[in-house]
Amino acid sequence: MKTSRLGLLLIITLTLWSANALASVSGSCANCHTMHATDGSGAALAGGAKGSLTIGGCVGCHTGNNEEADGASAGAGGIPYVMDTAEPTYGPEFSGGALVASVQTLAGGSFWWVGKDAGADKTTGHNVTTDGLCDFDMDAPGRRDTDQSIFASGTPLTCAGTMGCHGDRTVSGDYASISGAHHGSDAGGIDGSSVAKSFRFLDGILGTEAPDWEYAASISNHNSYKAEARGEASAMADAGDTISSLCGQCHGDFHSGTNTVSDGSAWLRHPTDIVLPGGSTEYASYSAIYGETGVYNIIAPVGVASPVAATADVTLANSVVTCISCHRAHGSPYADLLRWDYANISAGSQIGGVDNNGCFACHTSKDG
């Protein structure tokens, strides 16, 4: 059959479009799988086969430098590296009045600082034990037995599964809980109907995904997180699809619960899932980082009720505080997985040489 030029163009366009839109793995099976735990020449594979007959496993495959050709810098089609073999350059953050250059970490930060054979500082990240990444085992601070029957102390964290964050948390085991997600299609959008169609394989969580996992975060290139404004002390009164509700699955007491407000509006716990007050408050000055214009600060990001196209700005009236406004999900160089060095934040002083940085992104009048 003779294909017309228009037909050919359509096929090429559709192929390119689907490669981007499907966002699932591609390439030769042998790049990622081993059938008999061998290296391809019959010799035993170093490290053995991992779950789903994969080579390297979650940690092996996701260890590397995002600046390399196969890393997140390649955008869709690259591998999001969340662990490195050398200390990665952390960011975005400011130093000496300018953004730190050549940032190598992604939206979740990196496990490098917490990794037992790397930074080995247990306070800087989630101590995930999959593939021997960390060997620490402690209960989740703020865990409530009533909220959380699956996660209990005495059971270490894993990447996915009942003791992890990714995948179906009702299924135990890293690979069983995420099975099929890497080959799944999220065409049609992230609707939470399966692990593949959830934000970053976080089952049921919504959002829109920056195609390079925020390798080059800016106001025009960032994830958009689902958040919902809720009542002050309501117990997880959202549909369980927000980024903060994910954290609340293990840290329920910090997400909601009683004793979060005293009389009036003075808070007893830092609020999450509330809209930034506008009007003449200091929060009305929440905006882009120094050097960018718009309403979205990549140093202290906000969530929105309806996640926007990954490249879109948000409006102040929709901006909601989330757990990851202040924390990184994987890890950072700083205590408590914080996005910035809390110990360096002092009232009346700039941080990193700029205004409205760190806590001051929202508390814009507190740095003087």
Ligand code: HEC
């Ligand atoms: C870029 C890496 C990569 C390539 C290439 C790849 N896979 Fe996979 N595959 C994975 C990962 C990672 C998993 C395990 C996690 C998951 O299921 O999401 C997996 C899981 C699977 C599974 C079990 C889950 C399911 O979907 O049933 C099958 C079967 C599978 N792959 C077959 C294949 C075949 C056949 C090929 C070649 C056409 C292939 N894979 C190519 C990475 C890859």
Ligand code: HEC
């Ligand atoms: C064989 C290599 C390989 C293994 C093993 C592997 N991954 Fe991946 N992973 C990839 C590649 C390649 C991508 C990028 C393609 C994509 O987004 O699906 C990816 C993407 C991801 C993403 C981002 C998905 C998104 O929406 O952007 C998550 C989360 C993830 N992997 C988690 C895991 C977990 C958890 C495991 C272990 C159960 C695992 N991976 C095992 C290669 C691997």
Ligand code: HEC
């Ligand atoms: C599957 C359960 C689980 C989920 C979901 C979860 N955490 Fe955790 N978190 C833990 C456990 C267990 C610990 C204690 C062990 C450790 O430090 O890794 C912990 C520790 C922490 C710490 C203290 C780290 C330290 O070492 O002092 C912070 C901060 C934190 N989590 C924030 C978050 C945020 C933010 C989210 C959502 C993006 C989240 N967690 C989601 C289980 C979870």
Ligand code: HEC
């Ligand atoms: C306004 C910024 C901010 C927000 C929003 C925030 N945290 Fe924190 N979090 C911190 C700081 C700062 C610390 C360090 C301890 C301290 O100073 O209280 C911390 C500490 C923690 C710890 C370690 C336990 C402790 O008290 O030291 C966990 C776990 C944690 N946060 C989870 C969460 C979860 C889950 C959410 C969302 C429901 C959340 N955080 C929202 C700033 C924040």
Ligand code: HEC
């Ligand atoms: C993403 C925006 C955001 C960031 C970042 C943020 N806050 Fe807040 N903070 C708020 C909002 C919104 C309120 C509640 C304001 C209200 O209800 O009037 C609040 C309330 C507070 C309060 C209590 C005020 C009261 O009226 O009871 C304190 C104290 C506070 N924040 C400290 C911090 C510190 C310290 C940090 C950095 C670790 C931080 N905040 C980071 C948005 C933020």
